[in-house]
Amino acid sequence: MKTKTYDLIIVGGGVIGLMGAYFAAKKGKQVLLLEAEASIRHASVRNFGSIIPSGQAMGFFRNLGERSLDWYRLFSENYGLPIDQSGTYFTAQSPSEFQLLEEKHAQDKAAGFQSQLLSSKQLTKDQPNIQAQTLGGLYYPNEMSLDSQTFLAGFLDVLSHSSHASCRFNQQVVSLESGNPHYIVTTHTQETYQAEQVLCCTGHFIPDFIRPMVEKEPVSVCKLQMLRTKPLPMRIKGNLLSGLSARRYAGFSQCPSFYKQAKTYEQAELDKHGIHLLFKQHSTGEITLGDSHTYYAIDGTESLDFHMDVEINQMMLNYANKVVDIACDEIGKLWLGWYLEHDKGLLAKSQNEGLHVITAISGKGMTIGPALMEKTIDKIFDSAFLEFDL
Numbered sequence: 296m297k298t299k300t301y302d303l304i305i306v307g308g309g310v311i312g313l314m315g316a317y318f319a320a321k322k323g324k325q326v327l328l329l330e331a332e333a334s335i336r337h338a339s340v341r342n343f344g345s346i347i348p349s350g351q352a353m354g355f356f357r358n359l360g361e362r363s364l365d366w367y368r369l370f371s372e373n374y375g376l377p378i379d380q381s382g383t384y385f386t387a388q389s390p391s392e393f394q395l396l397e398e399k400h401a402q403d404k405a406a407g408f409q410s411q412l413l414s415s416k417q418l419t420k421d422q423p424n425i426q427a428q429t430l431g432g433l434y435y436p437n438e439m440s441l442d443s444q445t446f447l448a449g450f451l452d453v454l455s456h457s458s459h460a461s462c463r464f465n466q467q468v469v470s471l472e473s474g475n476p477h478y479i480v481t482t483h484t485q486e487t488y489q490a491e492q493v494l495c496c497t498g499h500f501i502p503d504f505i506r507p508m509v510e511k512e513p514v515s516v517c518k519l520q521m522l523r524t525k526p527l528p529m530r531i532k533g534n535l536l537s538g539l540s541a542r543r544y545a546g547f548s549q550c551p552s553f554y555k556q557a558k559t560y561e562q563a564e565l566d567k568h569g570i571h572l573l574f575k576q577h578s579t580g581e582i583t584l585g586d587s588h589t590y591y592a593i594d595g596t597e598s599l600d601f602h603m604d605v606e607i608n609q610m611m612l613n614y615a616n617k618v619v620d621i622a623c624d625e626i627g628k629l630w631l632g633w634y635l636e637h638d639k640g641l642l643a644k645s646q647n648e649g650l651h652v653i654t655a656i657s658g659k660g661m662t663i664g665p666a667l668m669e670k671t672i673d674k675i676f677d678s679a680f681l682e683f684d685l
């Protein structure tokens with residue numbers, strides 16, 4: 296029997312792979328997605344599900360984030376996938392952080408992006424549990440959040456109804472050969488598939504068949520700690536971020552006072568672990584909060600530490616109580632997440648015609664995923680070559 300040849304095989308079924316499959320199918324291509332796990336279980340479902348274009352560097356990444364907001368709205372309207380459109384609130388716990396928010400507001404205004412500077416009184420109206428000493432906030436009404444697990448499960452279901460896309464789980468790709476004229480992909484169960492092009496979206500995993508494309512790049516692995524409280528009666532609206540987040544996000548880096556922010560002893564300690572604080576409350580009342588960032592080399596010289604650091608959790612909880620008035624000592628869940636980070640914010644490249652890698656999207660994969668993969672799919676089908684001017 297003749298083996299079916301796909302237009303595209305996608306390796307990896309996180310948000311990046313799934314979005315890739317969607318846009319390839321939308322283009323009328325026959326696409327096969329192969330995922331190693333039995334379900335979606337890595338970075339794409341360990342995150343906050345916060346879609347925050349304002350946190351991205353102005354230009355390429357911000358624009359992708361803004362375009363992704365349109366895609367998420369469309370997915371929600373067309374397929375009934377749940378999204379929470381209550382926006383993003385950056386808050387300021389010190390005068391210099393408030394200055395940063397003012398500068399960012401002016402920058403957004405000049406660039407035509409919508410944001411609202413809020414006095415402490417205005418902020419308290421929307422966020423009644425914010426600590427009284429908070430100096431104000433910057434509100435992005437168009438931004439959103441979603442429950443990644445629910446959203447991506449629904450998105451997978453949408454793909455399963457497409458006559459152009461097929462997604463197979465429990466299929467770890469172990470080798471990839473450039474046969475003539477097609478790529479032959481073999482999985483751990485010795486099944487083989489063939490395609491004209493292969494797109495690897497393997498997150499922080501670096502399988503041998505893409506290692507030569509990744510290992511010489513300025514890439515590191517980041518480990519993040521997250522926690523979720525038990526259900527709480529208070530309400531946090533949308534994405535709520537502390538002043539530490541504004542100090543950390545690339546979207547604020549062009550503000551004049553970004554590099555001049557003084558640090559208290561406590562902030563310097565939090566900085567050592569890359570801690571900033573984002574809060575997201577679920578419809579069931581639990582609050583997800585995090586996160587911390589610890590970096591490791593990918594070359595195997597440092598072994599990847601898999602421990603959860605109790606002190607980091609305690610530091611996050613202590614700071615959380617300075618931002619919002621919550622007794623979030625009752626922790627329901629703790630977990631780790633990993634992603635790859637590239638000095639330029641993304642690794643997107645091709646080796647030969649038809650073999651592509653897209654990874655190292657760091658902490659913005661949910662935010663830019665749809666628009667990034669719309670562009671990626673256009674590029675690989677228009678030129679069989681993947682490269683962005685970053």
Ligand SMILES: Cc1cc2nc3c(=O)[nH]c(=O)nc-3n(C[C@H](O)[C@H](O)[C@H](O)COP(=O)(O)OP(=O)(O)OC[C@H]3O[C@@H](n4cnc5c(N)ncnc54)[C@H](O)[C@@H]3O)c2cc1C
Pocket residue numbers: 306307308309310311312329330331332335336337338339340341342343344345346347466467468469496497498499500502519520521586631632633634654655656657658659660661662663
């Ligand atoms: C704790 C945390 C919080 C975050 N918060 C946010 C946020 O609020 N907003 C935001 O925009 N971003 C956030 N991010 C970042 C975002 O989650 C990632 O950028 C995004 O999920 C990356 O998606 P991915 O598809 O590249 O990777 P992954 O989700 O890791 O998916 C890669 C998939 O490839 C599969 N795979 C690997 N090797 C093979 C193989 N050989 N064969 C088959 N399959 C394979 C893996 O099993 C995995 O399922 C956060 C990340 C973390 C860890």
